[in-house]
Amino acid sequence: MQAREGMRKPMTIVETKRTRMRETIRDAAIREFARNGLSGTSTQAIADAAGISKAQLHYYISSKEDLYQEVLGHILAEWREIFLLSSNRDDPRTAIRTYIQRKIQQALDHPEISRLFAREMARGAPEMAKHWPGLRAAVDEAAEVIRGWIAEGKIAPVDPLLFQINIWAVAQHYADYEMQARMLMGTGPDAPLDAARISEEAIQLxxxxCGLSDTERAS
Structure with a gap:
């Protein structure tokens, strides 16, 4: 029986292995770029972080610069996915709560993602030219949802763009300033930051x- 049109064929063992290796390389690159920036990161450092040889690395990538572009695209796609998975057009309270929880959890679990992006912004974002249109489109899509809530009287009027930026600022603070948060909250280096406490405060804020009271406060 032929596969239905449009159905994705399962990956072969070789394809699965290749995909997993590319993910390993990407994750290693994120850590190294976050720590040392594009110019300060060598392909040897990425290979070492990925647990492979430099020759193996170059089998999967054409250059450090192309890998950096791939990483930036991956980060922005992940952030857009967090919003889309959280978005509930009929229930702003649930959508806002879920979005903030997921943004903060990602910042706590993967601080290197935020740090890499912050480093790129701090140097004037020279590598972002091809990524701005996609980011702008994602922000505009979210802003349209927020404007719909305002028009329907579901939330108080807010600036749809700045509302998003301010959520990012709060969530990403715990990645970019992790050590400050740990010191002030009395959290040791080997203990996780209190995600529930951090998320709940941001959610209520x-x-x-938006003029919403929340009946789903965490206990």
Whole structure:
């Protein structure tokens, strides 16, 4: 029986192995770029972080610069996915709560992602030219959802763009300034930051800005 049109064929063992290796390389590159930036990171350092030889690395990538572009695209796609998975057009309270929880959890679990992006912004974002249109489109899509809530009287009027930027700022603070948060919260280097406490405070802050009271406070 032929596979239905449009159905994705399962990956072969070789394809699965290749995909996993590319993910390993990408994750290693994110850590190295976050720590040392594009110019300060060598392909040897990425290979070492990925646990492979430099020759193996170059089998999978054409250059350090192309890998950096791939990483930036991956980060922005992940952030867009977090919004889309959280978005509930009929229930702003649930959408805002879920979005903030997921943004903060990602910042706590993968701080290197935020740090890499912050490093790129701090140097004037010279590598972002091809990525701005996609980011702009994602932000505009989210802003349209927020404008719909305002028009329907579901939330108080807010600036749809700045509302998003302010959520990012709060969430990413715990990645970019992790050591400050740990010191002030009395959290040791081997203990996780209190995601529930951090998320709940941020959720209440942004729900109140929208004129919403939250009956789903964490216990």
């Amino acid at each position: 942004f729900l109140l800005r």
